[in-house]
Amino acid sequence: MTNSTNTISNYQKIIQQAKFRLSAPTFKLCPADTGKEVAFAGRSNAGKSSAINALTNQKQLARSSKTPGRTQMINFFTLGDEDTRLVDLPGYGYASVPEEMKRKWQIELEEYLVERKSLSGLVLLTDIRHPLKYFDEQMLHWAKDAELPVHVLLTKADKLKYGASKNALLKAKRELEKLDLPVSIQLFSALRKEGIEELAEVMGNWLEL
Numbered sequence: 001m002t003n004s005t006n007t008i009s010n011y012q013k014i015i016q017q018a019k020f021r022l023s024a025p026t027f028k029l030c031p032a033d034t035g036k037e038v039a040f041a042g043r044s045n046a047g048k049s050s051a052i053n054a055l056t057n058q059k060q061l062a063r064s065s066k067t068p069g070r071t072q073m074i075n076f077f078t079l080g081d082e083d084t085r086l087v088d089l090p091g092y093g094y095a096s097v098p099e100e101m102k103r104k105w106q107i108e109l110e111e112y113l114v115e116r117k118s119l120s121g122l123v124l125l126t127d128i129r130h131p132l133k134y135f136d137e138q139m140l141h142w143a144k145d146a147e148l149p150v151h152v153l154l155t156k157a158d159k160l161k162y163g164a165s166k167n168a169l170l171k172a173k174r175e176l177e178k179l180d181l182p183v184s185i186q187l188f189s190a191l192r193k194e195g196i197e198e199l200a201e202v203m204g205n206w207l208e209l
């Protein structure tokens, strides 16, 4: 999974052209539902913004912070043209967000996953040290109902030793099989820039780059 060569794939080249397009505070205010987009979802602090920055090779494209719950909007980025997009969804599960706000966002998320026609795939990020929590599984079930392909990233893989990260990957794979969720999964580290090529390959196929 290391990107040991200096050559980057054609998919990566296109993804690196990512430009910020807009932040939508609600589902209704998203850009026109045309073309194709891939969304990044996960618990707050799972590493979505960091993954987007590593993937696009841009330090500040998606803001990442040490304050969980920072990404409150649906952030859209275009990849080359308006009809090819990457989406950073608001993180869920942040404890100090009031219940009312949490419920509101869960409804928005479900609506987005189910209704958004241009949504071609979901990248679900989950911290390798405590992966696939309750709401992650909820997301996976919504995606299954919407017949939306999902690719799971076990993030912050650098936090575990090599052997332990491989074991975590196997365990998560088995868990997903048990739930009868046909999804692909990989290790990812934004810090070490590991897993980028594999992720770009999946996205390139979904977006037909």
Ligand SMILES: Nc1nc2c(ncn2[C@@H]2O[C@H](COP(=O)(O)OP(=O)(O)OP(=O)(O)O)[C@@H](O)[C@H]2O)c(=O)[nH]1
Pocket (backbone or CB within 6 Å): 042, 043, 044, 045, 046, 047, 048, 049, 050, 051, 063, 064, 065, 066, 067, 068, 069, 070, 071, 090, 091, 092, 155, 156, 157, 158, 159, 188, 189, 190, 191, 192
């Ligand atoms: N060690 C390590 N830390 C990481 C990695 N990716 C992200 N982090 C750290 O995890 C914290 C959260 O990262 P973000 O990328 O902001 O997470 P997020 O999912 O966008 O969070 P919200 O926007 O709040 O939902 C930050 O302190 C990052 O520096 C990684 O690959 N390795």
Ligand SMILES: [Mg+2]
Pocket (backbone or CB within 6 Å): 048, 049, 050, 062, 063, 064, 065, 070, 071, 091
């Ligand atoms: Mg974020």
